[in-house]
Amino acid sequence: MAEFKKVAEIIDGKKVAGDIRKELKREIDEWVQNNNNRAPSLVAVIVGEDPASKKYVENKMNAAKEVGITSKTIKLESSATEKDILNLINKLNKDDTVDGILVQLPVPEHVSERTVCNAVDPRKDIDGFHINNMGKLCVNNETFVPCTALGVMELIKRYKIKTFGKNVVVCGRSKNVGLPMAMLLHSDYRNELPGLEATVTLCHRNTPREELVYFAKRADIIISATGVVNLITPDMVKPGACIIDVGITRIQTEDGKTKLVGDVDFDGVSKVAGHITPVPGGVGPMTVAMLMKNTFQAAKSLKGTT
Amino acid sequence: MAEFKKVAEIIDGKKVAGDIRKELKREIDEWVQNNNNRAPSLVAVIVGEDPASKKYVENKMNAAKEVGITSKTIKLESSATEKDILNLINKLNKDDTVDGILVQLPVPEHVSERTVCNAVDPRKDIDGFHINNMGKLCVNNETFVPCTALGVMELIKRYKIKTFGKNVVVCGRSKNVGLPMAMLLHSDYRNELPGLEATVTLCHRNTPREELVYFAKRADIIISATGVVNLITPDMVKPGACIIDVGITRIQTEDGKTKLVGDVDFDGVSKVAGHITPVPGGVGPMTVAMLMKNTFQAAKSLKGTT
Numbered sequence: 041m042a043e044f045k046k047v048a049e050i051i052d053g054k055k056v057a058g059d060i061r062k063e064l065k066r067e068i069d070e071w072v073q074n075n076n077n078r079a080p081s082l083v084a085v086i087v088g089e090d091p092a093s094k095k096y097v098e099n100k101m102n103a104a105k106e107v108g109i110t111s112k113t114i115k116l117e118s119s120a121t122e123k124d125i126l127n128l129i130n131k132l133n134k135d136d137t138v139d140g141i142l143v144q145l146p147v148p149e150h151v152s153e154r155t156v157c158n159a160v161d162p163r164k165d166i167d168g169f170h171i172n173n174m175g176k177l178c179v180n181n182e183t184f185v186p187c188t189a190l191g192v193m194e195l196i197k198r199y200k201i202k203t204f205g206k207n208v209v210v211c212g213r214s215k216n217v218g219l220p221m222a223m224l225l226h227s228d229y230r231n232e233l234p235g236l237e238a239t240v241t242l243c244h245r246n247t248p249r250e251e252l253v254y255f256a257k258r259a260d261i262i263i264s265a266t267g268v269v270n271l272i273t274p275d276m277v278k279p280g281a282c283i284i285d286v287g288i289t290r291i292q293t294e295d296g297k298t299k300l301v302g303d304v305d306f307d308g309v310s311k312v313a314g315h316i317t318p319v320p321g322g323v324g325p326m327t328v329a330m331l332m333k334n335t336f337q338a339a340k341s342l343k344g345t346t
Numbered sequence: 347m348a349e350f351k352k353v354a355e356i357i358d359g360k361k362v363a364g365d366i367r368k369e370l371k372r373e374i375d376e377w378v379q380n381n382n383n384r385a386p387s388l389v390a391v392i393v394g395e396d397p398a399s400k401k402y403v404e405n406k407m408n409a410a411k412e413v414g415i416t417s418k419t420i421k422l423e424s425s426a427t428e429k430d431i432l433n434l435i436n437k438l439n440k441d442d443t444v445d446g447i448l449v450q451l452p453v454p455e456h457v458s459e460r461t462v463c464n465a466v467d468p469r470k471d472i473d474g475f476h477i478n479n480m481g482k483l484c485v486n487n488e489t490f491v492p493c494t495a496l497g498v499m500e501l502i503k504r505y506k507i508k509t510f511g512k513n514v515v516v517c518g519r520s521k522n523v524g525l526p527m528a529m530l531l532h533s534d535y536r537n538e539l540p541g542l543e544a545t546v547t548l549c550h551r552n553t554p555r556e557e558l559v560y561f562a563k564r565a566d567i568i569i570s571a572t573g574v575v576n577l578i579t580p581d582m583v584k585p586g587a588c589i590i591d592v593g594i595t596r597i598q599t600e601d602g603k604t605k606l607v608g609d610v611d612f613d614g615v616s617k618v619a620g621h622i623t624p625v626p627g628g629v630g631p632m633t634v635a636m637l638m639k640n641t642f643q644a645a646k647s648l649k650g651t652t
Binding site for chain 2: 171
């Protein structure tokens with residue numbers, strides 16, 4: 041006899057990201073044709089030979105092509121100096137045919153990531169990592185929001201997850217995911233960049249497990265971005281809660297192969313939660329789609345046609 | 347027979363602020379004498395006739411005098427345009443005899459507070475309200491931290507309140523207190539601007555009362571900056587917790603006089619808490635002392651002698 045269980049609705053990031061790319065394609069085509077504009081353009085800078093970085097950049101370039109954004113990848117040797125990178129960024133900043141610049145992180149250890157992020161013209165900073173844009177995010181001014189945080193926000197909106205006055209636990213305090221996430225979630229909706237009005241608890245590596253459980257049990261939404269496999273287990277999830285899994289870790293399976301998993305015990309938690317994102321196919325594709333959105337935004341702003 | 351109760355230790359902000367002013371006075375005298383520098387200098391801009399603003403600026407000017415900072419207040423009519431204010435700020439930005447600039451908030455309604463805050467040279471922005479400095483705070487770079495948040499941090503340090511892995515509830519999400527507070531509290535201590543490694547829950551006007559109670563009961567530290575009288579009551583405080591009251595509200599007493607109170611039911615909560623700040627005499631004086639610290643910092647940075 042079949043077993044019937046109420047299981048969480050899967051938040052299909054892959055599908056939503058596809059929808060967004062289609063929407064963007066339409067908007068970009070229209071913008072180009074109606075205003076006689078050149079296509080928006082994106083340059084990715086990659087330093088060194090990290091295979092994961094190469095794969096990420098490749099995905100971004102494919103998405104760009106799909107939506108009608110011209111793109112180019114510039115590769116520098118891992119021996120490139122900070123000055124080499126800054127010179128290149130400076131050239132791209134001045135180049136009127138470039139709308140969006142992304143420097144794929146991480147950069148080699150002898151280069152300051154912060155210096156590199158702050159070197160990108162804030163108007164071309166489609167990753168939203170420049171301190172200027174982070175400051176704008178703080179005060180809820182319109183800006184480039186880091187793509188993963190923006191992607192999660194978009195999923196929350198499209199799946200009509202309620203946030204006003206709700207409790208959210210964010211696990212992980214990274215500057216590109218956890219922190220901007222907390223910023224968007226807690227703040228006032230009556231802003232240039234509207235917030236989601238939730239009560240936010242920001243947990244991290246120094247949050248004791250029992251405290252995380254105390255907060256998670258009360259959470260209407262849990263967003264986990266830590267890279268800790270099985271951090272979120274069914275016993276700590278409130279029935280019906282929305283679980284967003286930003287973690288991506290490659291693990292070895294029993295048969296010697298590898299697979300990607302998130303921070304969440306998906307099988308267990310999906311029997312308790314109301315909504316859940318899978319890994320892969322959840323947040324990942326949204327990050328790339330949002331990068332395209334930000335690039336188009338940059339093109340429009342630089343052209344003065346927002 | 348006398349009743350013996352264990353009551354909270356009072357965090358004496360007035361005394362600590364006095365200590366800090368004395369320390370600063372010594373440091374500034376030394377810096378001026380040893381380097382043949384002119385005294386650090388501070389200009390306050392006040393627009394309109396708000397009596398509270400006038401009082402605040404007066405307090406700041408008195409503190410400046412006490413620690414050996416030259417200060418000046420420039421008053422503009424409430425009819426001054428945004429352009430008038432920006433012109434003045436621009437002049438002060440260029441003036442080499444000015445180290446710190448503060449525009450007393452609020453500005454009149456026809457003026458954009460954000461535009462004014464962003465007009466101050468970030469190197470002279472002793473209030474830490476420029477988006478550039480807020481962005482630096484986000485990524486834990488050395489910067490001017492908004493004075494009230496810096497003052498609370500200093501009290502926590504001087505009273506040796508533990509924060510590592512502890513739970514903190516911040517009530518109020520203002521950009522000058524609640525948000526920077528949350529930023530300092532949650533972040534990693536291994537940074538240029540070291541964080542306090544706490545788990546932070548940021549509550550605000552749309553946090554339901556019962557949820558606030560849930561979080562507060564588990565909190566090792568509660569920081570309330572809302573202006574809601576009696577928001578924090580004894581039943582929601584964990585025995586031994588540290589209570590920091592940033593609220594200031596003027597209320598009418600039964601005899602028709604007025605007095606200043608905070609967000610915390612002081613009499614009730616001090617019977618449960620381990621530490622508590624009074625209002626007045628708690629956080630208030632610290633804000634002014636930290637402004638002096640930031641001004642001295644600005645003078646040193648501009649002179650290149652940090």
